[in-house]
Amino acid sequence: MSKYTTGEIAKLCGVSVRTVQYYDERGILIPSELSEGGRRLYSEDDYKKLKIICFLRDAGISIKSIGELLSESNPSSVISVLLEKQEQLLQNEVKERQEQLAMLEGIKKALKGIENFSVESIGDIAYAMENKKKMKQLHAVLLITGIPLNIIQWVSIILWITTGIQWQDNNNENNLRASKVGQG
Template sequence: MSKYTTGEIAKLCGVTVRTVQYYDKRGILVPSELSEGGRRLYSEDDVKRLRVICFLRGLGFNIDSISKLTSEDDPGSVIMLLLEQQEQTLTAELNECSDRLAKIKQMKRELKDIENFSVESIGDIAHTMTGKKELRKIHRNILLSAVPVTLLQIATVVLWLTVGIWWPFVIWAVIDVVYGVIISRYYFNSVAYICPQCHTVFVPKVREALFANHTPSTRKLTCSSCGHCGFCVEVARPKDNT
């Protein structure tokens, strides 16, 4: 039966001598015998074992898991559990990398729209990206509440026009005004704005914000910090400003 030195088994399995020595030190690849001169000698079974170790390391298993697996008399009872644990770990890492990649792509898109780039611009984008999920939640809540209100309002109009019963429309018009006040207060109590001049996150007065010219993501306001008047980016209001 063939015997291999540390350097020979390392070359056969495509690893470094230091790696073989490390596995020996950790007790997962102990040489079959020692030569008269004290050299470590590995057998064909050791070569197979090292290849298995390299394969498992390639799947991301740590040394402790490999040690546990290779020391089992019945490794089949352990491998499935270890594979499931590794799958969960890799899935979590993949999701984290995907989230980072999405943020990088979004940052690149945001930077393309900035004419006068500065370090503060990164802070503005980061603040916007961080609160985007919360901002979508605010918009979704408003939309979900507005749909039934609108449908009922349309129903009262149809009832008036087709049957001539007008009083439900009048009652619902009053309710609609109350709803408008409540939902407006909810909205403006949930958002804030970033000044493009001084990069301060500020909360405008409700009256000013209500009647200000706006786009889906900006509103023309006067910054409460520097007094700049212009279109400010809408973000979810920070927790400390609620």
Template sequence: MSEYTTGELAKLASVSVRTLQYYDKKGLLRPSKIVESGRRIYTDIDLSRLKLILLLKKLGLSLKAIDEILDSKNSITVLNLLLEQQQKAIKDTLKDSREQLKTIEELRKNLPQINQVSLKTIDDIEDIMKNKKELRKVHLRMVLYGIPFNILEYGTLAWGIIKGQWIPFIVAIFILIIVATLVTRYYFHKTNYICPNCGAEFKPRMKDAFWAKHNIRARKLTCPVCGQTNYCVEVYDDGQLKNS
């Protein structure tokens, strides 16, 4: 049977000498013998025991639990019970982590794309998330309003091409213009903008907002508070303008 010094055993198991000394102190892994010079000598049995200790530790078991397993006559039963407890604890942790991840994703998704918005209480976060959800509802309603009228437009266009009767198409265009005007007014009535320079929330004139350059989240507008022209972030109009 092979014999190993503390350093050799540490190297074989990829642990530090200090770790072996600590396990020795705790009674987890004592050397098979100590020679006259004081050197601790370990054997292949000790190496196997060390590997088991490291495996159980990797599974998340405490040194106290590992000691109970190694010293028990019913070690398999004890190990099974401890692993069952550890499995449950890990599952609970995973569940909590998934819930935390979901909350983080939801919060990040609903945070405004602007640095000047400050958070002081949980109510601020709830207000921001509620605002973003309401804004998405506005966008969804606009899409839903447009679907039947798009069908009307293309349907009457196809009818005109096939039958040569263009009056239904012309009537549909007039209806679409009216509907588009109403939907646009509804959209700008339900939205405000936040200035990235001073953080002021404001509602621009409809014509200014309509003709302004824009992307999916912002429009290039002039802030009535600081006077700067920037891409201002779109937010839902909850009826209470907040100026910083």
């Protein structure tokens, strides 16, 4: 069975010696044995474990989470939660980056329309972009409230055409009856 020094296992996995030492300090990659001179020696299983650690780190999973996964007696129950958590984190990060990219594109577009650029121009652009965002939100609110009102209006028109009933006429009729009863 092969034994690897810290330098050898680090080189095989494409990480620094310090990284391997750090994983040892964190308790997620403890060497199988120590040489007579006190050097760390890693087994083939340790090598495979380091490859898994590196793979999970490349996926963005934290050292703490990897440590929890490796110490778990039933890792299948933990891995799906870890992956879901990491996926959500990355999706949020992508969304933030897309918003930043859109902001940069908006700034570039606005700068094309400015002849005499000054630092204050950036403030003006920021103000315009913020108001544009607020206008979009207002537009959404108006749509959300306007569509149901429009539907009610069309239903009223269709009822009036098909049955001849007008809500306003019913109200007027009730008022006339009430006034006749009061006179009688």
